[in-house]
Amino acid sequence: MTANDGDASRSTKAISTRGLGKRFGKTQALSSIDLDIEAGTIHALVGENGAGKSTLLGILAGRIQQSEGSFSVFGESVSLGSPRAAQHAGIAAIYQELTIIDPLTAVANVFVSRPRSRAGVLDERAMRRRYEELSSQMGVSVPAGALARDLSVAQQQILEIMRALDSDARIIFFDEPTAPLGASERESLFALMRDLRAHGVTMVFVSHALDEVLNIADHVTVFRDGRQTASRPVAEWTKQTLVNEMLGRDVAAAAAEKVDAAAAADGGTSPAQPMRRSRSDKGIRVEGLKVGGSVEGIDFELRSGEILGIGGLVGAGRSSVLHALAGLDPRAVGRLWVDGKEVPWPRSVRRALGLGIALLPEDRKTQGLVLMLSAADNVVISDYRSISRRGIVTPRRIRDGATRVAAAYGFDPARLGEPARNLSGGNQQKLLLARWGHRPPRFLLADEPTRGIDVGAKSDILDTLRERAAAGAGVLVVSSELEEVAQTAGRVLVMSSGRIVDEFDIDRARNSEQDLVARILYSAFQVENTHV
Structure with missing residues (x-):
């Protein structure tokens, strides 16, 4: 090879x-x-x-x-x-942010740094032959003439590996x-x-x-x-x-101490349990949501003061629901009520924010952050008006506004001047949470909030979501880490093949975390198998 x-x-x-x-x-x-x-x-x-x-x-x-x-x-x-x-x-390196060039074909991407040529002219036949050799050696099949932008992330990753092997890495x-x-x-x-x-x-x-x-x-x-x-x-x-x-440190022992201390302070209520508020008319109700051919017939409620989880297999349509609710998908059709009053479905991010709905996106680098801007700018970008005076925003006002919320979300205020692109994944996610601390939404949609984040930062971020719910916000969480859904949410919707196939109340179910995860998977797989 x-x-x-x-x-x-x-x-x-x-x-x-x-x-x-x-x-x-x-x-x-x-x-x-x-x-x-x-x-x-x-x-x-x-x-x-x-x-x-x-x-x-x-x-x-x-x-x-x-x-x-x-x-x-x-x-x-x-x-x-x-x-x-x-x-x-x-030595070759393949990073989470792939270096694939979208307008080029698969074969062109593999040889972009080491093109084959003859007498100064690109030898496309030689590159195609070598591409087929690499495909055979790796046991993969990515169409050589396919445009990179039409390939899945996994296929693009294969191209990066082929590029590495062609360089004799x-x-x-x-x-x-x-x-x-x-x-x-x-x-x-x-x-x-x-x-x-x-x-x-x-x-x-x-x-x-x-x-x-x-x-x-x-x-x-x-x-x-x-x-x-x-x-x-x-x-x-x-x-x-x-x-x-x-x-x-011993994480299990540390967690037990934290729970015991918090329980004593709260009169016996353990923060390890999902935080729930009394039911009321406050919240969101969705009926008949349909998004293209990926999601259909979605009905659910997100109440103020609760964390609602969406579990299921990858490709079940979970993120599509969040994107539709956040005004990111023009194909979305459905009915929406906010605090008992029916409102037009949000067709833009601006409209969604006007309804108090904000998204914490899965892809924080391309959908969430402006990487070339400072950490401080990325915090206050959600609401410049609140830090402006007579329409003027100064660097000092930007930093002061960001400093007020950054520390509360575990972000070191001393790093607010750094470009967002230089931060670790955990710090970037804390930055996005601080953004919605600067402009607190009534409903926070968190799509894979702990993806690619280390153990310690995961705990901080999940605690932040619980605190948002405790303060009265409705939090909707999608996570492929089903254990996190079971730990964090009060209720869970299970999605499979673009539909909600199950719903259960974790607060009322006296099941172990493993039992809850098994139930999520069982419901999802049961529907998946009927489509085989």
């Missing part, structure tokens, strides 16, 4: 770092990293957002210059100053590769990674999905606060020990 020494390379170190460190101004992002990655293995890096994983990958991929220390690739000391230099050393970095993928697509990626490993390719895998890490990795290294705290074979880890190592 790629030119290497096969099994012989397994006895060598693909990458060795010694004393590797990186400072950004006064911030020490990475300190004294001594790490060995065996050739022909899958090595996972885990840790909270900001723990140093991405900084390490950036150094090894030539995007970031280290401040101290050294590293070698297959025993040879290297000093990489650019991604091109890393490529020459046999012996080491491939995967940074949160499964975050945008469905279950079947994830399994296909893992099958491909195992096949690459069997052919001697070394892979470094960064993921917040610890079950995936334990499933695919040979070795796991944990980072915390810019330091490497533990590195052991995967057989020596469990999910619980990984979480404890990442956070530096």
Whole structure:
């Protein structure tokens, strides 16, 4: 699959770092990293957002210059100053934000950095032949002439891997590769990674999905606060020990203490239970919602002061419901009541916001944040009018307005001046929550609010959603992490094949979390199987 020494390379170190460190101004992002990655293995890096994983990958991929220390690739000391230099050393990186060029064909995307030519003219026949060889080797089938924009995320990811293999990469970095993928697509990626490993390719895998890490990795290294705290074979880890190592404490014991303390303060009411308010006419009622051919016959209520979850399999139409309600889908038709009064269906984001409906989108980078703007701008962009004087907005007013809410959502006010694109996934999500803290909506639609976020940040974000509900907002949550739905929501709708197929009240059901997850999956699978 790629030119290497096969099994012989397994006895060598693909990458060795010694004393590797990186400072950004006064911030020490990475300190004294001594790490060995065996050739022909899958090595996972885990840790909270900001723990140093991405900084390490950036150094090894030539995007970031280290401040101290050294590293070698297959025993040879290297000093990489650019991604091109890393490529020459046999290193390729595939990031969560793919580098696919939408207007180009699949085959053109694979060879965009290494085109085949003859006498100065592109040799399309040679590129097509090589494309077919790579497809055969990888056991995949992506139409060579298809435009990249018409391909799924999983297919685009395959093109990135083909591009890496064509560059004779012996080491491939995967940074949160499964975050945008469905279950079947994830399994296909893992099958491909195992096949690459069997052919001697070394892979470094960064993921917040610890079950995936334990499933695919040979070795796991944990980072915390810019330091490497533990590195052991995967057989020596469990999910619980990984979480404890990442956070530096026994999470189960810490959670129990927090619950006991809060229960005592609240007269015996545990915050671990979903927060529910008394029922009233306040809220949203949806009837007969239809969105193209993906969603039909959707009826539900979202009451003020509750968290309503939507569970189900990927592709069930959950996000389509949220987008329609947020005014993002012009195909949506249906009837909508707000506080008992029927209103026209929102045909724009502006109209939805006018009704008090705001969306926390799944894709925070392309649908939520303005990446080139500062963190402060991204907070106050929801309502510049509130910080303006006579129609004028100054940088100081922007920062003051953002500072008032940022800390409340776990975002460090000292980082408000940084561009949003430089922030970790968890901090970007906290930024979006702070935006809707600056302009609090009556109804918050949270689409995969913890996707690609580390354990500690997940807990903070879920707590924020509970606090919103406690303050009287109606919160609608879609999550592929069904355990989170069971932990957070008071009621759950189950969707399958574009319809609501079940509904149950978690507050009233005295089931374990595992039983609730099983019921969600059972309802969804039951309908899916009738369509087979």
